[in-house]
Amino acid sequence: MDNKTFSLQTDLALYCRTGLYEPQTSIQEHTFHYRRLVYNVIKDTLRRAFPMTRKLIGKRRWKKMVMHFFEYHKCQTPQVWKLPQEFSDYYQQVNFPFKKKFSFLVTLLQYEWLEIEVFMMEDLPIDEFSIEKKSQEDRIIPNPEIKILSTEYPVHLKNGKEITEEDKGQYFVSVHRDFYTKQIQFNDLSYPFVEIILKANEGCFSRKDFIELLAKYDSDREKIMKLYQDFEQFALQNTIFLGYQI
Structure with missing residues (x-):
């Protein structure tokens, strides 16, 4: 030029x-x-x-x-x-x-932008996986097309006009692209489950690894195992997790 x-x-x-x-x-x-x-x-x-x-x-x-x-x-x-x-x-x-x-408009703008960013992001490489689990040691294959937004206000849970300073706190919302429909999904999450998602996307981890991670937050082993089992099912149903490594 x-x-x-x-x-x-x-x-x-x-x-x-x-x-x-x-x-x-x-x-x-x-x-x-x-x-x-x-x-x-x-x-x-x-x-x-x-x-x-x-x-x-x-x-x-x-x-x-x-x-x-x-x-x-x-x-x-x-x-x-x-x-x-x-x-x-x-x-x-x-x-x-x-x-x-x-006061929360910065977060709302980021939240709405993330929907676009995740929807338009390039397809990321995903290892082959099976939806059937063969053993408790099978490693999880996560959906990498996901972003986590940390926010002080529940912009993902309440109408903006209903949010007040009393709602101020710590919230986490995942924004991911459904593996099958390619539509965007939002999920309100507590931090221990956010940590599991982040760890899963850093490498392959098994059920045992995630249960050990949750042990930092509660000493009740039985409760922890139930929490993880419920989360794993939720994550699989919503394609936050895709399945298990072949």
């Missing part, structure tokens, strides 16, 4: 964002349409990405957020579907006047 072409692209991008300093183009009478078209692409992409955020803060605040992002943020990604991540990051950097009113 020569310097002249790069300079024109830079000038056109600035014009599209701000509406100022209209550059000279080959069809000048069409130049003003570029800004409207680009804005509509960004507006529609963000609208689809953040339905919960839009509903929570209202149309007026949402419109101001999007326009602020459009005018002042220099987008880094050439892929439109990744714009919501930049929007989420941008919100954290800008001192919007309503930030104090919606």
Whole structure:
């Protein structure tokens, strides 16, 4: 790309964002349409990405957020579907006047973005597995297409308008792509089970390994074994675990 072409692209991008300093183009009478078209692409992409955020803060605040992002943020990604991540990051950097009113909005934006990120992520390699367990020592094959979000507010459990400071605590939600349907699933989890999922994705572990891990949280062996057995069944039914190593 020569310097002249790069300079024109830079000038056109600035014009599209701000509406100022209209550059000279080959069809000048069409130049003003570029800004409207680009804005509509960004507006529609963000609208689809953040339905919960839009509903929570209202149309007026949402419109101001999007326009602020459009005018002042220099987008880094050439892929439109990744714009919501930049929007989420941008919100954290800008001192919007309503930030104090919606203390958990950073988390809600991250939560909604994760759904897109996991849905669009590349297929990851998975070892062959069987859904039948032959022995208690069979190693678990986990679903690697998963993200864990740690949050102070239950954005995955309650309507945003019902969340208050009294709800503030420690929550964990898994966001994963179902192995068979490819749809996104969300699950509220306690930390011991989050640790099991993380360990499973670090390498192959057996039932015995996971029970030993849970022993850090409770000394009642019988209770621990029942907890793990229930979680394993839950994880298999929801394709957080896929099966057992062949």
